[in-house]
Amino acid sequence: MKIDRIEIIPIAIDRNEVFRIATGSELTSENVLVEVKSGVHEGWGNGAPNSVTKETTESMLSALTRMQTHLNDKDLEVENIWEELSASYPKDPSALAALDMAIWDLRGKEEDKSVYQLLGGRSGSVLTDRTIGIMSYEETIEHARDYMEQGFKALKIKIGLELMEDIRRVEAVRDTVGPDIPLWVDANQGYSVQEALTLCNKLVEFDIEFIEQPVKEDDLTGLKHVTSESEIPIMADEAVKDHSMAERIITEELADMINIKLMKCGGITGGMKIAEVIDTYGVEAMVGCMGEDMLAIAAGVHVCLSSDNIRYADLDSHFMLSDSVSTGLEFREGRLWLTEGKGLGIRMWREKIERYRMDLEAAR
Numbered sequence: 001m002k003i004d005r006i007e008i009i010p011i012a013i014d015r016n017e018v019f020r021i022a023t024g025s026e027l028t029s030e031n032v033l034v035e036v037k038s039g040v041h042e043g044w045g046n047g048a049p050n051s052v053t054k055e056t057t058e059s060m061l062s063a064l065t066r067m068q069t070h071l072n073d074k075d076l077e078v079e080n081i082w083e084e085l086s087a088s089y090p091k092d093p094s095a096l097a098a099l100d101m102a103i104w105d106l107r108g109k110e111e112d113k114s115v116y117q118l119l120g121g122r123s124g125s126v127l128t129d130r131t132i133g134i135m136s137y138e139e140t141i142e143h144a145r146d147y148m149e150q151g152f153k154a155l156k157i158k159i160g161l162e163l164m165e166d167i168r169r170v171e172a173v174r175d176t177v178g179p180d181i182p183l184w185v186d187a188n189q190g191y192s193v194q195e196a197l198t199l200c201n202k203l204v205e206f207d208i209e210f211i212e213q214p215v216k217e218d219d220l221t222g223l224k225h226v227t228s229e230s231e232i233p234i235m236a237d238e239a240v241k242d243h244s245m246a247e248r249i250i251t252e253e254l255a256d257m258i259n260i261k262l263m264k265c266g267g268i269t270g271g272m273k274i275a276e277v278i279d280t281y282g283v284e285a286m287v288g289c290m291g292e293d294m295l296a297i298a299a300g301v302h303v304c305l306s307s308d309n310i311r312y313a314d315l316d317s318h319f320m321l322s323d324s325v326s327t328g329l330e331f332r333e334g335r336l337w338l339t340e341g342k343g344l345g346i347r348m349w350r351e352k353i354e355r356y357r358m359d360l361e362a363a364r
């Protein structure tokens with residue numbers, strides 16, 4: 001594969017409402033699109049700056065501009081490009097994710113295959129949750145009702161600011177949706193170890209499938225303690241950003257499950273490296289997201305379909321945006337379905353990309 005041209009496009013799309021979690025809140029979602037061209041084919045990727053990897057739209061643009069020079073006039077293998085870029089740009093995983101995704105999309109189109117086929121995965125669909133941000137008790141109930149009406153079959157509740165109020169909100173959601181809907185909670189590092197232990201005890205009666213990242217990402221001793229004491233499985237999210245950390249978390253029993261996010265680990269290739277680790281140890285994982293548009297969500301679906309141990313998908317950020325620059329991923333019966341297209345199976349709306357293109361000079 002030889003790449004003829006790369007285009008890097010920052011876009012900003014408003015969210016439907018402010019999204020609040022334990023570490024902050026956001027009204028607009030910024031994304032960086034990457035288009036790679038080779039002969040008659042084009043591939044697209046999509047990255048989102050975020051506080052977990054500490055990347056901004058500006059840092060992503062700068063990293064991608066520098067990454068381009070590694071690709072010029074070379075015959076490339078996806079895995080080799082990734083290894084080289086991942087070693088050279090360790091602080092830019094979301095930028096790498098966007099480029100890596102575009103190259104996988106391109107490779108699928110060149111080989112007339114879907115990305116999940118290239119990854120050795122199965123066809124099909126993935127059940128996704130819908131996430132309820134941190135909001136008032138009444139709004140939490142309203143949102144739970146709305147999402148049930150929209151056809152979602154699992155909910156994730158963001159917590160991590162006020163322990164007793166969080167427990168009250170989780171209880172209210174369980175009462176609202178009944179006993180059969182899977183509920184997940186995510187504290188985004190919001191609690192002390194003591195608070196996390198209280199939380200785990202109190203939530204047992206509400207049949208919660210897992211709790212994400214209860215304590216600070218660098219408090220691995222605390223994470224291990226909570227994991228060993230909790231009856232509810234604990235999932236590491238912010239604490240795991242690559243496959244070596246995933247392996248450490250599993251072998252040292254720091255958490256029970258892993259949240260794979262393409263933005264944390266450098267895209268599909270990085271995600272597959274974590275999938276290899278969880279498959280080796282038979283540990284369950286989820287694929288999550290970080291404010292990306294549908295294109296990157298589809299990439300997450302392809303990764304989900306590559307391993308039977310990826311049992312959960314939190315692939316809902318595109319539902320939170322007021323518009324999308326891409327189309328092709330369908331939502332039916334609580335599940336995300338890939339359409340027949342090759343590569344990632346997504347079509348881009350060029351007019352919309354222009355509409356939401358950021359003028360960075362004007363925006364800052």
Ligand SMILES: [Mg+2]
Pocket residue numbers: 186188212213237238259288
């Ligand atoms: Mg999380």
